[in-house]
Amino acid sequence: MEPVFVHFDEVRPFELAEGVIGRPLFGEGAMLNVIEFEPGATVPLHSHPHEQLGLVLRGMQALVVDDVAHELGPMEGYVLPGGVEHSAYCGPDGALVLDVFRPVRDDYRDRWESESA
Amino acid sequence: MEPVFVHFDEVRPFELAEGVIGRPLFGEGAMLNVIEFEPGATVPLHSHPHEQLGLVLRGMQALVVDDVAHELGPMEGYVLPGGVEHSAYCGPDGALVLDVFRPVRDDYRDRWESESA
Numbered sequence: 001m002e003p004v005f006v007h008f009d010e011v012r013p014f015e016l017a018e019g020v021i022g023r024p025l026f027g028e029g030a031m032l033n034v035i036e037f038e039p040g041a042t043v044p045l046h047s048h049p050h051e052q053l054g055l056v057l058r059g060m061q062a063l064v065v066d067d068v069a070h071e072l073g074p075m076e077g078y079v080l081p082g083g084v085e086h087s088a089y090c091g092p093d094g095a096l097v098l099d100v101f102r103p104v105r106d107d108y109r110d111r112w113e114s115e116s117a
Numbered sequence: 118m119e120p121v122f123v124h125f126d127e128v129r130p131f132e133l134a135e136g137v138i139g140r141p142l143f144g145e146g147a148m149l150n151v152i153e154f155e156p157g158a159t160v161p162l163h164s165h166p167h168e169q170l171g172l173v174l175r176g177m178q179a180l181v182v183d184d185v186a187h188e189l190g191p192m193e194g195y196v197l198p199g200g201v202e203h204s205a206y207c208g209p210d211g212a213l214v215l216d217v218f219r220p221v222r223d224d225y226r227d228r229w230e231s232e233s234a
Contacts, residue, residue: 003196005180006195008192032194055149057174076122078121078122084120100149100217102219
């Protein structure tokens with residue numbers, strides 16, 4: 001692939017969960033996903049084989065693993081190895097988070113591309 | 118590996134180039150690196166087999182590829198496929214950038230771990 005440069009404001013969003021949207025940028029073996037939580041939005045417990053890393057950009061995102069809530073503010077980061085069950089919730093002002101997945105989430109790519117139709 | 122949660126302010130920095138420091142977070146097959154450019158700092162032309170993705174958090178980072186400067190501000194992102202030669206410079210106020218590498222940069226891990234001695 002060729003180098004890609006984007007402004008995330010110009011990336012079409014797709015819905016990850018109710019009140020949670022993502023704006024993806026796909027590489028070859030990894031991807032970025034800028035996700036925005038509306039106040040009160042949550043992501044239900046789930047897992048995926050993909051490794052997930054991330055950084056909180058604004059607000060608070062809590063990642064719940066093994067019933068322990070890790071409440072993360074700006075400039076706090078994380079690594080969730082593949083297969084680790086997790087859920088998420090945000091603070092009263094919502095949250096803006098950069099997620100990284102390795103490898104690329106083909107399920108996200110399929111959904112994102114299909115929503116462009 | 119186990120899940121990891123960190124505040125990047127508490128991650129020991131290492132020097133990437135004169136006036137450019139990084140704070141890494143290592144996953145299994147990918148890594149984050151929060152890099153901070155002092156005003157006027159530059160990264161000389163180089164390449165690596167690792168795919169690189171990233172997001173500008175503050176200030177301006179220009180990525181120069183094939184003699185074309187891509188000046189990126191906050192919430193602008195990029196994908197540089199492995200092997201693409203690139204250099205970088207920043208704006209007058211420096212820059213804060215999140216870089217992602219896939220796979221992990223073992224050269225960074227070796228340097229970062231050796232500097233803890």
